[in-house]
Amino acid sequence: MFFTYILVGFLWLLHWLPLPFLRGLGWLLGRLLYALGRERRKVALINLRLCFPEKSEAEREDLARRHFVAFSRAVLDRTLGWWASKERLERIIRIQGAEHLNDPEGKPIILLSPHFVGLDAGATRISMYVVGCSVYSNQKNPVFNKLLYDGRKRFNDTVLFSRQEGMRGIIKAMKAGHQFYYLPDMDFGPKESIFVPFFGVQAATIPGVARLVRLTGAKVVACITRQVADGYEVEVMPAWDNFPGDSVEEDTAFVNRFIESQVLRMPEQYFWLHKRFKTRPPGEQRFYK
Template structure:
């Protein structure tokens, strides 16, 4: 049964990859709006996150933002068809690239590209991997077949896919060999190797891996964000200048810096951040759960 489900997912994504991008995006948006009308745990999580992070917003405003987020998230699932099975030329035509650094500089210092979980993150990573060899960290999924499919298709333009739980020694070695490493550290992966720092004023369990890897690998940290453009015009990959004074001598200060930067980007495109994730799953001792 699981194998049949996997084959159906692959068939669906391959079929979607053959359709016009605008049609896929409109279909995903419509399905997302319809799903938002139904009670669900994910809807509850989104609304809790929005109420915590934007206490100044009214209930109708939070509701509208949550509905738009559902549209964006479901769109992103359907657009995986193009991203995983579309041609390299089609990916290039859909993703605009704006960068504050030279992305094709083969003499660049060791670099960690720090991404964030906006709905377009995946296609941005794939677009960059068409330019330069890169290693990209991923989190293992419980569904082994789907995990293998995702790893294979995400790395099909030459990205070396590395499971997040792998040895830090390997990642540091890649950095020192000159291969950039792409990762995202803005989700709650548990209190181990994490600190509680503010995220929109709420204590959030935040990984310190970026800071530690940059320090050991003597790497600069370059943030990037992939935005879904309005009017179904594709995506924009924005690569920023390296963070100044990062890493510092304090993992906690670096985590604060990372969250502060992320907040500035969320405020630009709030519906596109991954609010369906339980960002406040772990709480400081003595604080009640929020979900």
Template sequence: MLGRIGVALAVGFLKLLALIPYGITARFGDGLGWLLYQVPSHRKRIVHINLGLCFPEWTPERREEVAQKHFRHAIRSYVERSVQWFGSAEKLAKLIQVDSEVDLLDPDMPPTLLLGFHFVAIEAASVWINYSLHRPCGSLYQPMSNKALDDIAKKQRGRFDAEMASRADSARIVLRWLRDRKPVMLGADMDYGMRNSTFVPFFGVQACTLTAVGRLAKTGHAQIMPFVGEVLPNYKGYKLRVFKPWDNYPTGDDAADARRMNAFLEEQVRLMPEQYYWVHKRFKTRPPGEPGFY
């Protein structure tokens, strides 16, 4: 656990990295990820378990290849918080390509839930979609256990005029934001336990999946607009992909709506499996009577 001095040193290091060329920072993070992958660890084991569950058809060699690439991406993503949190808007503009199926500057955009997914570039994608909207927006986040680091993360994630709120306090705040026509960013593809969740398949495995997205959309009369962040090859930066709002969503059937969200995510994961956040215990919560995986 980092104390305040440790947090200050870590943040100082990130600020320093933000000043140097992105390619150097990205290569440093990649090399650090490769080095850490050589050491047995709990997180490395989780990556292999998740890949084995989701892609049983893969050969061991294929799983090993993707696991190593993902671990390098995951560690690199933490290092790249430097430019994402402390880099100037001008620097980020040179690093982030935007591929949007909608007009993000539409002044008549209806109440909107911006649904993000936990690929390794989610931090860059969330910061930049907020900037690209050119209007205040709301953003839900999962608080960190370290208060000092959480305060810094909250401030930097909201630096382009985003109002941050803890996921635990979200429903009332989100509905207020939607009434004010403030776009709201949130992620719903993590395992947060059984509260406001149901079990639906994710790559054929029953996954505890939040149902709050559909209910918030229904109550707030909001459209669901998915977005995905992608790390570009050859240390060129990122791509923010924004998709058209989902038709006929929500349906009122929590399980069907949750399954649709997971099905969309599966499509995106197959495009870049090494970039999804496999270090997370996605299948931690199990149906009653089913043994755990981890």
């Protein structure tokens, strides 16, 4: 535990650095992790081969290196979200389309945020506008668990639910007026998942967006955060029209197609370190061995 506090103290010191210095450290860390992190490098390259078979191996390796750098920069940038002043964060994290964070008719809002490296920066900025709700995963280390938990509630009393609590509390919070910051694109195993394509590969996907819209009458508002040289840009898009459609399966496939379209805008910033295709349809060979 002593070393944990030493590390937290080091991270606290980082938030005083000018952003270019912090980004330089992120570049070094990313290149180091790519060189030494054999297991996660392998996962990223498998994902990129599946999603971009038209690219050469050299192109995919270059994309993976750039992803490790973007990911490492985002990790170090978290120190800003935890400790930097609100005024500095407003300069570094710019938001466009904040008017879409609230529905003029008062309907619940699902803030759909795919796993890009800037999603934590985006959540921090959005929390300066609305008191939302979200799901978090408990960390084994209690010090870091508290740091992450408190960081999410820094600018307002964000309602947080652990992943083990299920959706009942989220539905109640949404109906009470809390926008739900939802990350819809991870493989949580076969339970409650359905298989829909993601870049042409069948991916186990929890159809939470489609089901929540049907249960609450919510509007879906996509929030995409892009990491840029001088910070982050949060794009809050207008609510989706004609959603939901005819079936949960079609709607979930639509969500994945939307995420694909955003990945193509900044492929190096999507979370390729996650085993997105871990769960396979019955009888299909596994990709990650």
